[in-house]
Amino acid sequence: MALGRPVMNSTGAQTDAWSGAFLLDSTASGVAAQDFDGLQRLWDTQLGDVFPMPALSPDSVDGIRARGRLARVRDVAIVDVHGLSAVRSVDAPGSVDDMVMMYTVRRGAWTFGGPRDRYEHTVPAGQFLLRRFGPWPRFETMPNTMNRILILPLSVLSPLLGGRSVTGPLDSAEMRLLMAHVNMVHATIGDLGPAGVRAVHGALIELAKAVVKGRFDDVEPRLAPSLAQAAKELADRHLTDPELGPAMLARALNVSLSTLHRAFATEGLSVSTYIRRRRLEEARRALTAPHGGLSVSEIAAHWHFSDSSHFIRAFKKRYGRTPKEYARSTRTADDRN
Template identity: 65%
Template structure:
């Protein structure tokens, strides 16, 4: 392979750390820095941290690179601060999605400071490194994105809003899929993962996405499944409810699920049956068959029993007897 082909080869990398347990990161922060520079250093500069942060560095994190995009999930047990004057020119678009705690971001010449609280996101262009700090026990996801594809859409704006908006649900679902699968993706898969991250970030900036773009179907399906999982016991859960929450038509949602070989309704039923099966094997406090049927929104015990037997080959009662307490 010649030098140009090697330079153009899609690059990816994964780094997981846990300095909250003894031996989680050999040689502490220095060991983490070496791992970072080996996998990400040629495209993503490690933030300059304060001496106090490095000295009491208690962090769990997962870092994934897909070409010129990086996705980071981090939980800071200890307080995290940048150096007073981090400095350094950059040209990136960054997204901050805070799940717990708060992340404070500096601005140019001490102006434009922003605090991203739990449940919110911020998307903005970064021209240089600025100071930041996170309160203890802050959990967040960060995306570092190339400015070339996003600045024409974002411009000089900062876009902020709730982390559970329809566009953010899709972006978060896709970022989580990238975390889980990037190590096994070939060049075509890396290209698709990268392109979809960019397109979904554009959707966040525009507050709308192209719901007929087939490349977004996996992200839409994953977001719908995540949303369904959080409402499995809700009698209002339906394809219409999921489509409404994700700001797409029912037809678009069904078309996305068709690529998985399972309908939206079938997925909901299968997940409810799976949760009922797990409840039948609980070591204590097992519910009755009628209670399980009602809790997981089956019309009655007969419907539940028939669906369970079709799925698992045994009636719920027989399945419970076959599982030791």
């Protein structure tokens, strides 16, 4: 098991943001008790002040296999869990303080409660659930469930939620932005200074509030990096779509074209430039694929360049060689090796 440790700043003092990873496999001979104790210590050290680890059923403990990562930004905690085995919790004495939690399930399913509980709900793959929990409900997961859990500040989110739950698809505009921002937090948390921590924390709160309201403030400058990142992630999944462009991305993210362009401008980049650059990168890979066999004109058409001449000019400007020259030099280098 790899235990997460707080990220330290340059002076050695613990910051308001840290991350860590865990790996738990109690199916290996003779390590079940040790690994479970390690997970308990990890949970208590890094998340115990947010909420205690739920009581797991004995069969779950004996066969639990999971890996994941943790991140904490002030009073927001992010727990990514890939549960290879099914997991069930059991009723435990006492209760925990009320919490606002968001469950985003990318694979499998996460079920809360049961017939005798006041609250019963299943979150399937591609959906999210945001609600105030208290006390901790029983839950059960399918094998190979991938879930991202956000623990959010009660004082900020509870007045907006009231007693209701918010559910919906992960591909809604608000959820795309929130998940893109969380991905950036994971990628940059080790380099954040005090100002960076304040910025990413403020954006996390604003985006979580946007999910509750079903809309976000598209002129809020703190959200521009998240909007640009969400647009990039969406564009990356649609590079072969002939309709891909600024208008398509703006519609999917429920923002105006001017708002989208402003978000990219903060990075000194245009939306169209990003799309063209990513298509060129994929075309470059296709040129050197071992069993690709596509001609230059076929690659140009596949990645939606207007014609072969346009593709060749753009490729040479980006990489300093024509597509044929690049492919030939790559094959020559491979032959030498």
